[in-house]
Amino acid sequence: MSEVSTHIANNAGQIIKGRSVVEDQWQVLRAPELPEGVKAEAEDIAALPVPAGKVIVPVAVWNAQREALLARAANGDIGVWFASDERPEPLKEDLAKFAVVAVDFPKFTDGRGYSIAFNLRTRLGWNGELRAIGDVLRDQLFSMQRVGFDAFAVRADRDIHDALKGLSDFSETYQASVDQKVPLFRRHTRNVGVNTGDAGFGI
Amino acid sequence: MYQYDQYDHLIVRERIAQYRDQVRRRLADELTEAEFLPLRLQNGLYMQRHAYMLRIAVPYGLLASKQMRMFAHIARKYDRGYGHFTTRQNIQFNWVELEQTPDILSELASVEMHAIQTSGNCIRNTTSDPFAGVAADEIIDPRPYAEVLRQWSTFHPEFIALPRKFKVAINGAEEDRAAIAVHDIGLTVVRNQAGEIGFKFMAGGGMGRTPILGSVIREFLPWQHLLTYTEAVMRVYNQYGRRDNKYKARIKILLKAIGVEEFTRQVEAEWVDLKDGPETLTQEEMQRVIDYFQPHAYKALENIDYLAPHADNKAFANWVKRNVKAHKQAGYAAVVLSLKKTGVPPGDATAEQMDFMADLADKYSFGELRVTHEQNIVLADVEQSLLYTLWEQVKAKGLATPNIGLLTDMICCPGGDFCSLANAKSIPIAAAIAERFDSIDFQHDIGEIELNISGCINACGHHHVGGIGVLGVDKDGSEWYQVSIGGAQGNNAAIGKIIGPSFSALQMPEVIGRLLQVYVRERADGEPFAECAQRLGIAPFKEFVYATPIVEPGRLVGEDEYV
Numbered sequence: 221m222s223e224v225s226t227h228i229a230n231n232a233g234q235i236i237k238g239r240s241v242v243e244d245q246w247q248v249l250r251a252p253e254l255p256e257g258v259k260a261e262a263e264d265i266a267a268l269p270v271p272a273g274k275v276i277v278p279v280a281v282w283n284a285q286r287e288a289l290l291a292r293a294a295n296g297d298i299g300v301w302f303a304s305d306e307r308p309e310p311l312k313e314d315l316a317k318f319a320v321v322a323v324d325f326p327k328f329t330d331g332r333g334y335s336i337a338f339n340l341r342t343r344l345g346w347n348g349e350l351r352a353i354g355d356v357l358r359d360q361l362f363s364m365q366r367v368g369f370d371a372f373a374v375r376a377d378r379d380i381h382d383a384l385k386g387l388s389d390f391s392e393t394y395q396a397s398v399d400q401k402v403p404l405f406r407r408h409t410r411n412v413g414v415n416t417g418d419a420g421f422g423i
Numbered sequence: 424m425y426q427y428d429q430y431d432h433l434i435v436r437e438r439i440a441q442y443r444d445q446v447r448r449r450l451a452d453e454l455t456e457a458e459f460l461p462l463r464l465q466n467g468l469y470m471q472r473h474a475y476m477l478r479i480a481v482p483y484g485l486l487a488s489k490q491m492r493m494f495a496h497i498a499r500k501y502d503r504g505y506g507h508f509t510t511r512q513n514i515q516f517n518w519v520e521l522e523q524t525p526d527i528l529s530e531l532a533s534v535e536m537h538a539i540q541t542s543g544n545c546i547r548n549t550t551s552d553p554f555a556g557v558a559a560d561e562i563i564d565p566r567p568y569a570e571v572l573r574q575w576s577t578f579h580p581e582f583i584a585l586p587r588k589f590k591v592a593i594n595g596a597e598e599d600r601a602a603i604a605v606h607d608i609g610l611t612v613v614r615n616q617a618g619e620i621g622f623k624f625m626a627g628g629g630m631g632r633t634p635i636l637g638s639v640i641r642e643f644l645p646w647q648h649l650l651t652y653t654e655a656v657m658r659v660y661n662q663y664g665r666r667d668n669k670y671k672a673r674i675k676i677l678l679k680a681i682g683v684e685e686f687t688r689q690v691e692a693e694w695v696d697l698k699d700g701p702e703t704l705t706q707e708e709m710q711r712v713i714d715y716f717q718p719h720a721y722k723a724l725e726n727i728d729y730l731a732p733h734a735d736n737k738a739f740a741n742w743v744k745r746n747v748k749a750h751k752q753a754g755y756a757a758v759v760l761s762l763k764k765t766g767v768p769p770g771d772a773t774a775e776q777m778d779f780m781a782d783l784a785d786k787y788s789f790g791e792l793r794v795t796h797e798q799n800i801v802l803a804d805v806e807q808s809l810l811y812t813l814w815e816q817v818k819a820k821g822l823a824t825p826n827i828g829l830l831t832d833m834i835c836c837p838g839g840d841f842c843s844l845a846n847a848k849s850i851p852i853a854a855a856i857a858e859r860f861d862s863i864d865f866q867h868d869i870g871e872i873e874l875n876i877s878g879c880i881n882a883c884g885h886h887h888v889g890g891i892g893v894l895g896v897d898k899d900g901s902e903w904y905q906v907s908i909g910g911a912q913g914n915n916a917a918i919g920k921i922i923g924p925s926f927s928a929l930q931m932p933e934v935i936g937r938l939l940q941v942y943v944r945e946r947a948d949g950e951p952f953a954e955c956a957q958r959l960g961i962a963p964f965k966e967f968v969y970a971t972p973i974v975e976p977g978r979l980v981g982e983d984e985y986v
Contacts, residue, residue: 307662328458328461328584329461329544329584330584330666331544331581331582331583331584331585331661332661332662332666334580334581334582334583334584334661335581335658335661335662338581338658343696357458359445359454359458359462360584362580363578363580363581363583364580366580366581367580367581382453389437389440389441390434390437390438390441390578391433391437392430392433392434392437393434393578393580394430394434394574394575394577394578395574395575395576395577395579395580395650395702396700396701396702397579397580397581401701402701403575403650403701403702404430404574405704405705405707405708405711406701406705406708408430410428410430410708410711
């Protein structure tokens with residue numbers, strides 16, 4: 221077994237929750253960074269010690285240390301996070317025990333987290349805080365919000381107040397998702413008069 | 424055609440504001456290039472060899488004359504006076520400045536156009552039959568369904584960071600003119616025995632490094648379920664498509680890996696609780712969109728023999744034979760304007776030609792034009808009695824080459840002259856071949872043939888489905904061309920087979936010449952090249968092409984010293 225020491229990600233102490241920047245009490249437990257291309261052994265992750273306080277743990281840690289963590293979870297001190305290649309369904313029965321559920325975006329171009337969030341919200345009944353963690357950037361927040369995320373741990377090197385603006389890029393959307401369960405065509409009568417004037421369009 | 428309402432305008436306007444700010448942040452270095460890249464790609468902006476290229480969406484290839492005029496305006500104001508129509512019925516400008524792209528988008532918005540999702544790992548512009556709505560063999564006009572898909576897929580929050588790009592094509596006629604079998608999703612609008620409208624649903628087709636024809640995953644999907652079923656397909660792909668290797672990331676690889684039955688099972692399981700949900704299309708919504716695609720106010724005319732008064736005019740007869748297509752309305756015809764004049768890169772049009780085509784559309788074709796995936800332009804609704812007058816005008820502007828479907832009507836990507844992905848140039852190859860076989864009589868004798876040229880394995884020039892396919896490859900830093908034959912698009916889609924070691928650029932015209940000699944020798948009466956090649960296999964072609972050295976100045980042998 222290789223040596224794995226505890227590594228706590230620094231969320232700079234603030235997250236976006238709803239539409240505000242708030243102080244954050246939670247720590248995210250992650251395996252330490254390994255050299256490029258080297259993946260942490262599953263049993264090493266599972267054995268990560270869970271520090272005191274409010275901690276969002278990997279699925280493997282929860283599964284391996286479930287008995288020991290149940291009491292802390294009952295106190296509202298344990299959350300869980302899903303990697304982008306993990307499915308949330310196996311934890312369906314346990315979801316109610318968590319104070320927060322998070323989904324990791326290893327890279328902002330990895331879109332699996334959007335489907336994980338959709339499934340958590342629409343099929344697994346998760347109504348609590350759903351937090352995006354990892355490579356979380358301003359230009360993806362609008363979509364994240366649409367598929368059900370309501371908390372955003374913006375990447376530590378980015379201005380969280382600037383990122384907040386990403387939540388209001390659009391005021392209307394065509395399709396249904398978690399935030400708006402009814403598509404545009406069912407919400408509005410769309411056979412209204414068309415304004416084809418050029419004014420204001422830069423011609 | 425479809426007209427934006429207040430919501431379409433609002434979404435496009437807000438998009439421009441979002442993108443304008445993204446460009447500002449990039450220029451201010453608040454966004455790294457790596458972070459900006461997927462954002463600009465999803466707005467059609469590529470960094471090419473010399474400059475940025477902006478690809479603008481032409482939904483299902485349909486254009487209003489004012490939109491074509493806007494392209495001419497953009498070509499003059501922001502580019503070098505021309506644009507390039509693409510195999511996905513879009514247009515791209517090769518010489519734009521990053522700083523000006525938000526302004527270009529504002530100008531486009533004034534004519535209900537945008538560049539949303541014309542690139543990047545998302546759902547791209549849905550392509551369709553360029554003769555939709557007018558084709559004599561049409562069963563159902565596919566465009567309203569393409570428009571519904573356009574709106575649904577625009578900024579779909581869950582499917583903006585897919586494993587790879589995702590292309591949908593839709594056909595509603597007996598003959599497939601949308602190449603649906605080589606798309607990630609290929610739809611055919613059909614009627615079931617009860618006369619209800621639905622889709623034959625194919626998935627998993629694609630070209631690129633591993634060309635695969637799509638598989639039917641549902642024989643009949645009632646139209647109401649188009650969006651929910653597509654959502655199910657997309658969610659399976661988003662979760663399970665490979666992300667470790669971009670050459671294995673398309674949905675075709677997933678289908679191949681797990682098999683069409685297992686894939687279908689997963690889609691059907693995913694669909695169970697989506698079916699009949701809020702995204703189920705309503706009669707009202709579908710009718711609202713269909714109403715935009717009603718037939719034009721055609722005159723009550725009879726079909727006429729428009730060739731008879733010009734019986735001695737062979738040039739006109741050639742043009743009619745190749746560039747005029749049957750129309751479902753008596754007294755009308757569809758006309759293809761050829762962007763394949765020898766000496767001009769396939770698909771290129773100058774600003775002057777664009778303005779001219781827009782004027783023709785207003786004068787002869789209810790103000791509408793279509794872009795074909797073979798990179799030509801269609802005037803879909805021309806009165807038969809006006810064909811001769813139209814031909815004379817079109818000829819004067821170099822758009823009447825009577826070569827539609829023939830050898831010089833090549834599909835060709837921008838290649839190494841522009842594209843930073845390309846291994847080899849493609850336009851000069853196309854030019855050399857066009858020059859060698861410029862004789863229209865020879866081309867008419869050879870008949871229908873698709874010669875498709877791609878400058879790299881990404882296959883933007885659709886080489887896999889060309890009767891003759893040419894692929895540029897890089898070998899130790901020099902450019903070589905691999906040749907395949909027997910590919911086809913349409914109802915009998917097939918992937919071509921490689922004939923052997925590749926050739927140098929200068930050898931290519933002679934290679935094509937030799938392939939055609941074998942064809943002329945072996946063809947059955949009326950048998951087109953692709954069918955002949957499929958019947959005979961590559962052996963006789965290979966034998967003849969490689970039998971004697973192809974001498975070219977300065978180099979006597981090709982790759983692998985095949986002589």
